[in-house]
Amino acid sequence: MGCTYKYKEVILNRLLLSGNEAIALGAFEAGVMVGTGYPGTPSTEILENLTTYPGLYTEWSVNEKVAFEVGIGSAISGARTLVTMKHVGLNVAADPLFTSSYVGVKAGLVIVNADDPEMHSSQNEQDNRNYAYAAKVPMLEPSDSQEAKEYTKKAFEISESYDTPVILRTTTRVSHSKSIVIPQALQARNKAAIGFERNLEKYVMIPAFARLRHIEVEKRMQRLKEDVNRFDINRIEINDTKLGIITAGICYTYVKEVFPKASVLKLGIVNPLPADLIREFCTKVDSVYVVEELDPYFEIRIKAMGIQIEGKKYIPITGELNPDIIRKSLRIAGYKSKKTLKEGLKTSLKLPPRPPLLCPGCPHRAVFTVFKKLGLTVTGDIGCYTLGVLPPFNAMDTCIEMGGGIGVAQGIEIAQGEKRHGKTVAVIGDSTFAHSGITGLLNAAYNKRSSLIVVLDNGTTAMTGMQPNPLSGERINGEETIKLDYKKLAHAVGIGEDNVRIVDAYKPEDIEEAIDSLLKSKALSLLVVKGLCVILKRRRKRA
Amino acid sequence: MNSVLNILMVGVGGQGIMMASDILALALMYSGYDVKKSEIHGMSQRGGSVFSHIRYGEKVYSPVISEGEADILFSTEEMETVRWLNYAGSESCIISTKTKINPAEVKEYPQGVEDELKKKCKNLVLVDHEALSREIGNIKFLNVALLGLLSTHIDVPVDSWEKAIEERVPAGSYEANWKAFITGKEYKTEES
Ligand SMILES: Cc1ncc(C[n+]2csc(CCOP(=O)(O)OP(=O)(O)O)c2C)c(N)n1
Numbered sequence: 001m002g003c004t005y006k007y008k009e010v011i012l013n014r015l016l017l018s019g020n021e022a023i024a025l026g027a028f029e030a031g032v033m034v035g036t037g038y039p040g041t042p043s044t045e046i047l048e049n050l051t052t053y054p055g056l057y058t059e060w061s062v063n064e065k066v067a068f069e070v071g072i073g074s075a076i077s078g079a080r081t082l083v084t085m086k087h088v089g090l091n092v093a094a095d096p097l098f099t100s101s102y103v104g105v106k107a108g109l110v111i112v113n114a115d116d117p118e119m120h121s122s123q124n125e126q127d128n129r130n131y132a133y134a135a136k137v138p139m140l141e142p143s144d145s146q147e148a149k150e151y152t153k154k155a156f157e158i159s160e161s162y163d164t165p166v167i168l169r170t171t172t173r174v175s176h177s178k179s180i181v182i183p184q185a186l187q188a189r190n191k192a193a194i195g196f197e198r199n200l201e202k203y204v205m206i207p208a209f210a211r212l213r214h215i216e217v218e219k220r221m222q223r224l225k226e227d228v229n230r231f232d233i234n235r236i237e238i239n240d241t242k243l244g245i246i247t248a249g250i251c252y253t254y255v256k257e258v259f260p261k262a263s264v265l266k267l268g269i270v271n272p273l274p275a276d277l278i279r280e281f282c283t284k285v286d287s288v289y290v291v292e293e294l295d296p297y298f299e300i301r302i303k304a305m306g307i308q309i310e311g312k313k314y315i316p317i318t319g320e321l322n323p324d325i326i327r328k329s330l331r332i333a334g335y336k337s338k339k340t341l342k343e344g345l346k347t348s349l350k351l352p353p354r355p356p357l358l359c360p361g362c363p364h365r366a367v368f369t370v371f372k373k374l375g376l377t378v379t380g381d382i383g384c385y386t387l388g389v390l391p392p393f394n395a396m397d398t399c400i401e402m403g404g405g406i407g408v409a410q411g412i413e414i415a416q417g418e419k420r421h422g423k424t425v426a427v428i429g430d431s432t433f434a435h436s437g438i439t440g441l442l443n444a445a446y447n448k449r450s451s452l453i454v455v456l457d458n459g460t461t462a463m464t465g466m467q468p469n470p471l472s473g474e475r476i477n478g479e480e481t482i483k484l485d486y487k488k489l490a491h492a493v494g495i496g497e498d499n500v501r502i503v504d505a506y507k508p509e510d511i512e513e514a515i516d517s518l519l520k521s522k523a524l525s526l527l528v529v530k531g532l533c534v535i536l537k538r539r540r541k542r543a
Numbered sequence: 544m545n546s547v548l549n550i551l552m553v554g555v556g557g558q559g560i561m562m563a564s565d566i567l568a569l570a571l572m573y574s575g576y577d578v579k580k581s582e583i584h585g586m587s588q589r590g591g592s593v594f595s596h597i598r599y600g601e602k603v604y605s606p607v608i609s610e611g612e613a614d615i616l617f618s619t620e621e622m623e624t625v626r627w628l629n630y631a632g633s634e635s636c637i638i639s640t641k642t643k644i645n646p647a648e649v650k651e652y653p654q655g656v657e658d659e660l661k662k663k664c665k666n667l668v669l670v671d672h673e674a675l676s677r678e679i680g681n682i683k684f685l686n687v688a689l690l691g692l693l694s695t696h697i698d699v700p701v702d703s704w705e706k707a708i709e710e711r712v713p714a715g716s717y718e719a720n721w722k723a724f725i726t727g728k729e730y731k732t733e734e735s
Contacts (some may be wrong), residue, residue, distance in 0.1 A: 016565075016572050016580070041584075120583045144579070144606075177581040177606035178565075180572060256604040324609045340609035344629035349659045351626055354555065354592045354646040391648060 003327070017181045019174040022145035023082075024049035030108070031187050032056055033079035036067040038435065039464035040086030041121035042175040043114035047084050051476050060467055060476045061434040063402075068096040068111070075109035075165075076203060077196040080156055084112040084129055087128045088401065090148055097165070098135045101215040104163035107192040108156035115171045117293045118320035121403060123382065125318070126245035127294035132167050132271035136217050138224060139167040139270040140233065141249040145179040147233075151268065152382030153187070154233060160192070161266040162220050169270060171293065173250040221272055229276040233268025236281050243335055244285030245279065246298060246309070251291045254323045258337045259330070273301055280314035282307050283317070289314070289330065293321050326377075343527070358387045363458050363505035363531025367427070368393035370512045376425050377412065381405040381437070383429035383463045384533075385456050396427070403428070403436025410440075410449045427454045431469040444524050445493035452518050452525045456484070459532040466536055487496065490526045499523050505531025547600035549608040553627045554619035556593050556645050559686030562711060564595035566690055571599045574699045581606035581691070590618035592623050617693055619672075619686065620644050621656045626661060636696055637664045640672040640689065652702055666723055668692070668732050684723035687712070691727025 017025065023046050027035065035050040035058040037043070051058045061067035064085040064269070071083040085093060090113050100109070101143035116122040129284040132139030140155050141496040142148040148170065155166040191273060201209045228234065240261045247255050248267040255264060267273070282288050290299045290311035314329040315321065327337045358435055368388035371378050372395040380386055380396035389396035398408050409426035428437045433455050442450050468474035473483040490500035499521060503510045511529060518525040550567065554560040555720040561582070568580040596608045608630060616631040618624035618640045624639040631637055643652050660667055670692065676682040687708065694704060702723065706726065712720045 014572055016569055016578065065573075172583065173581060173606065176583060177579060178568060178608065179579045179603075180577060250606075252613055253604040253606065304608070322607050325604050327609075339608070342632045344611035344662050345631050345633065345665060347625055347628050347659055349653065349655060351622055351653055352646050352649045354590070354623075356591045357647045359590065420644075 004061055007073065013183060015181045015183055016046065016178050017141065017145045017149075018176055019145050019148040019170055020045035020114075020176070020177045021049050021178075023084075023152050023168065023170070024053070025151035025181065025183060027080075027082045027110070028053045028056070029149070029184055029186055030153045030156045031080055032082050032156075033107075034058070034071070034074040034081040035068045035084070036061050036081070037084035037112075038062070038064045038067050038089055038092075039431075039461050039467045040064075040089050040114070041464055042083050042116060042170070042172040042332070043086045043089070043112060044464045045175075045465065046082075046112055047476070050082065055131050057355075058476055060469065062470060064093040064427075065096060068093040069099070070164075071109055071111070072096060072100050072103065075107050075159075076103065076104045078107045078192040078194040080107045081109050082112065082152075083109070085114070086122065087113060087115045087126055087481055088122060090128055090131055091114075091126075092402075094131070094135075097131065097137070099210075101135045101137050101167050102205055102210055102217055103203055104213075104216075105159055105165060106197075108159035108169070109165040110155040110159060111165060111167045112152075113167050113169050115169060115176050115294070117171055120172050123399065125294060127297060128167075128169060129270050129297045130295065132169070133297075134330065136221050137167055137227040138162065138272070139169050139241065140185075140268055141169045141270050142174060142268070143249050143252045143266070144177070145181045146175065146176060147268070151233065158224075162184065162224055164217075164220055169249070171250055171320075177250075225272045228269050228272055231269060231274070234266070234274050234277055235266045236277065236284075236531050237264045238284060239263050241285045242287075244281060244288040245291055246281065246288060249292040249293070251293060251321055251326075254321060254326050255291050257323045258327045258339065259335070261338065267298070270297070273298070275305060278305065279307065282309070289333065291315055291321070291326055294318075307372060314353050355390065356387060357390070358384065359534050361534045363533065364388065364456050365393075366505060366508040367454065367456060367511055367529050369393040369510055369513060371395040371425065371427070373512070374515065376515075377420070379405040379409040379412065379424065379426045381426075381428040381432050383432055383456075383461075384458075385427065385429055386434040388427070402432050402454075403440055406437050406440030406451070406453055406461065409451045409453075410444055410447070413449065413451060420540070421450075422522065425452045425454055425515065425519075427456065427502065429463075430455060430457040430459070430471040432465070434470040439488070441489075441526070442493055450522050450524050452515070452527065454515070454527045454529060457530045458505075458537050459530075460533050462533045462535065466533070466539070472527070486526060488527050493524075495524055495526055499525040500528075501526075502528040502530055505529045547598050547603055548615075549613045550597045550599075550615045550617060550631050550693075550697075551594065551608055551613040551627060552597065552617045553592065553594045553623045555623060558588050558593070558621060559643075560593045560595055563690055564597060565715070566704075566707045567693070567708055567713045568599075568685070570699050570703045571597070573703035573706050574710055575640045576600060577603045578601045579606035586723065592626065594627065611724055614695070617689070617694060619689065621660070622653060625656055625659055631664070633665060635664075636666040636668065638668045638693060638696070640675075640685075641669045648656040663677050670730070670732055675727065678730070680721040681719065681723075686721055687720045688723040688727030688730070691724040692730055692732065696723070697723045
């Protein structure tokens with residue numbers, strides 16, 4: 001196995017970083033003072049990494065909406081702020097997003113939004129570029145770790161120059177792939193002076209003031225539309241002019257792999273689009289294809305400019321792209337990649353799959369065995385315990401979004417009336433309960449529902465890699481803090497003493513007895529099944 | 544001509560594939576290559592199959608390897624080696640341990656896995672993981688020992704390996720890991 005390439009001098013200050021690690025480094029280099037977020041694959045490691053840098057404040061917020069709101073507060077008080085979340089997290093934070101666009105910033109506010117094409121770890125594969133357009137905020141999209149770092153810094157500059165929050169969009173492949181990054185010195189910590197200054201017309205969005213701010217937003221986007229044509233993060237690479245490709249993010253790396261000779265317009269900014277630059281590129285090449293994952297986001301906008309291009313006619317709209325898919329798609333369009341495709345070895349041996357499963361000894365296991373035994377309709381939620389849907393348990397009937405199971409259970413009971421009473425149970429993890437389950441509980445209490453809500457408390461946010469949450473008594477940096485008191489919470493929403501129970505996750509008989517008697521009571525009930533996550537237990541033992 | 548080499552590392556959660564691929568990627572970087580590494584973590588951590596793509600050369604664009612394009616397929620579990628065979632081509636070098644790990648809900652390991660490998664792979668290096676583990680004295684360092692074996696197939700100077708291992712293994716375990724690496728490097732395999 002030989003490689004013809006001769007070593008260069010080893011450059012010792014190079015780092016091999018994931019996109020997420022690079023974003024944290026970029027934020028540090030940009031002098032970020034505050035980082036907030038809620039865990040979610042593939043975004044989680046950004047804040048975990050940022051926490052390791054000195055001289056800044058970070059927190060796991062209770063959910064993405066609160067994370068965003070804390071970020072607005074710190075940014076309008078002069079502290080550069082990074083807010084991180086996965087794509088579905090931005091749904092939760094959409095409300096503050098749309099109005100923070102009107103309010104703007106004082107110091108830079110950058111939201112990192114990590115999309116998950118292919119749903120490696122998600123319940124849907126929405127394309128959040130649409131949010132940037134809808135909320136009228138700039139969005140940048142890097143294609144490797146070095147760009148992830150540079151674009152993070154650029155995003156802070158844009159945020160301050162144009163008085164707007166800026167979204168940095170990654171996808172799983174960018175967040176989780178590692179590539180070489182060259183670190184730089186820390187920039188001056190803060191450009192804006194620290195301090196909140198009263199400015200009612202800018203910060204209080206009553207209709208009279210918001211109308212004026214909307215005009216400012218439109219002016220800002222107009223200014224940006226002109227300026228983005230000169231941003232160096234958009235780049236025209238003219239090679240062979242027969243084939244032109246417009247692309248961004250990870251797809252750029254695939255395109256360069258498959259069509260090294262093609263001319264490429266690499267867009268570093270997703271919103272607003274550099275119209276002049278796009279026109280210029282399209283006049284220089286014979287035909288233009290757009291290569292983008294998920295929605296035809298660029299395609300419909302470029303077509304609306306009256307330019308003849310193709311995209312989704314050939315490129316799949318679902319799932320992740322990769323060099324092979326692009327090669328095959330554009331071959332149908334009539335463009336053959338010079339690089340010949342190698343045949344992979346074939347085998348006809350049938351192999352059993354190796355799906356993700358609940359760990360041996362996982363505290364979530366017993367409760368699903370009980371659900372199955374009792375034949376309950378289980379409205380589930382999102383976390384490790386969603387694996388209760390798979391064999392050997394097969395004990396989950398719905399899973400929509402975080403916190404959703406509690407509301408869905410109420411709806412099922414309302415629609416089915418008396419006959420299925422006592423047959424439905426909502427199951428939810430501790431982090432998810434804090435994130436958005438408590439509002440569902442309050443709704444049930446307020447509307448006199450008689451649901452049974454089972455919280456699986458494993459002391460951590462396991463699914464995303466063991467982040468502490470308001471039920472684990474610990475903050476992001478390990479500092480001790482409050483633990484939400486289930487009994488007092490239940491009491492506060494009017495659940496009677498007998499209808500709130502806390503049982504040991506490793507005692508199936510106790511779990512069964514509790515579920516049975518709580519369902520029979522026909523009153524709103526909260527059952528907490530407690531047992532420390534086995535991975536966390538092992539980690540603590542080692543430490 | 545920009546030549547990029549591709550190494551696909553596969554195994555089962557808990558076998559140290561992530562650490563091994565990190566060490567390899569770092570060693571490549573310290574040797575002056577451009578390098579990219581791609582894997583998916585999240586749900587697959589929980590007992591599922593684990594994989595890591597590593598691509599290196601003068602300039603690397605895509606972090607993912609295309610089917611048939613892995614120059615080396617490196618595997619720590621026999622069934623996983625077969626599962627990922629479509630990423631290897633007829634000329635690829637396939638390094639695999641004979642480790643057999645049943646998926647959680649499966650009682651019987653599938654038959655004929657080793658025969659299939661011998662039949663399909665021209666350049667097959669089968670590693671008796673038990674013998675190698677005995678030689679290094681601790682199965683914990685098997686992943687690094689296997690990197691030692693891999694090191695005889697690629698062009699990376701020894702000081703890059705040293706630096707990469709030191710950087711990535713837990714504090715205090717460098718000596719033991721380095722010994723495992725050397726043992727793996729000198730290990731005589733049954734090449735077919
Ligand atoms: C709005 C939103 N934010 C984040 C996520 C990512 N995510 C999936 S499950 C989960 C939390 C799981 O923690 P918990 O409820 O404690 O259950 P566990 O995994 O510990 O069993 C998170 C943060 C998501 N799916 N949706």
